[in-house]
Amino acid sequence: MTTSTAPQRRRGSFAKVEARQALGFASPALVGLALFTIVPVVLSVVMSFFDWPTFGERTFNGGANYLRLFDDPNFLPSLRNTLVFTVLYVPISIALSLALALGLGPRIRGRGALRVLFFIPVVTPMVANVLVWKMLLQPQGLFNGLSQTWFGVELPNFLADRQWAMIMVVVMSVWQGLGYNMLIFSAALEQLPESVVEAARIDGARGLRMIWNVMIPMISPAIFFATIMTMITSLQVFVQPQLLTGGGPGNSTMPLVMWIYNQGFKFQDLGLAAAGAWILFALIIIITALQFGAQKKWVHYEH
Known part of the structure; x- marks a missing residue:
């Protein structure tokens, strides 16, 4: 029982280490994706429902922009x-x-x-x-x-x-x-x-x-x-x-x-x-x- 679970634990620990390493290597790309793609897309959705001048007060107007x-x-x-x-x-x-x-x-x-x-x-x-x-x-x-x-x-x-x-x-x-x-x-x-x-x-x-x-x-x-x-x-x-x-x-x-x-x-x-x-x-x-x-x-x- 003990001998069979030890290799499994080692494999599990190795998998976790590899997952952390992979996440570390991918993190620059993921951060860039979040900052320059996901966040702007979400922000554009929000902006489309506001009176949003470049400078000045921003007010919610519902779907008025689409009209x-x-x-x-x-x-x-x-x-x-x-x-x-x-x-x-x-x-x-x-x-x-x-x-x-x-x-x-x-x-x-x-x-x-x-x-x-x-x-x-x-x-x-x-x-x-x-x-x-x-x-x-x-x-x-x-x-x-x-x-x-x-x-x-x-x-x-x-x-x-x-x-x-x-x-x-x-x-x-x-x-x-x-x-x-x-x-x-x-x-x-x-x-x-x-x-x-x-x-x-x-x-x-x-x-x-x-x-x-x-x-x-x-x-x-x-x-x-x-x-x-x-x-x-x-x-x-x-x-x-x-x-x-x-x-x-x-x-x-x-x-x-x-x-x-x-x-x-x-x-x-x-x-x-x-x-x-x-x-x-x-x-x-x-x-x-x-x-x-x-x-x-x-x-x-x-x-």
Whole structure:
């Protein structure tokens, strides 16, 4: 009895020591998570139910901030701009990334260097990328200069034209994130079982038929993951319109995150900004849940 319990006690004491050591190693990350994630999230919930100026008296107002959102003349337009950006950006980004991954197949020479080339904008600071694009799109920029030199055509002022401003924000954003999804799709394509691909060739699958009926269904989990992440990123777009257009012309390119930023840091109304942030969070959760619900119809997992 005594001999059997002694090793168990030693193992128990060792487990406790290891648990304390693990907690000690993890404590810096846990403290950072609590201070910079959990506490701000909880505080934002509290702030959304208060009149909370940056300086001054803070008073509880119930759900008045959420009602005030719809009285603000810029809230619904910014929400609409965010949805328009998402509807344009997500399918274009996914389609081009997938086409690029399919095009850079094993038979392409130097495909490793090409992948690095397309991935460079992903790791380059976004602010630098946006400022370069802003210089290119200016009336005195490279695009207009080349157009006038080669074709004798003067391009519109893309960033000051309501019809073009949002399109340019989408184009720049697609260029920025193209390489990330391309690598996801390339990795998924390289994992396809050669036996399945060869069997499809024997059955007569070629070209687009092979891509549509064999490859895309087999990498659908990767497409689903990329779609989810791209959608979440697009709903939180901020830097591109902030630096390219400043939300203009008018408010035609102001996304919801920029509206939240302006309310909190420009107009010093942190309570209203927090309420807008939670509306955005709810929107992301709803759209993500709908995508997870719809995945059963088109995402195929190996069992």
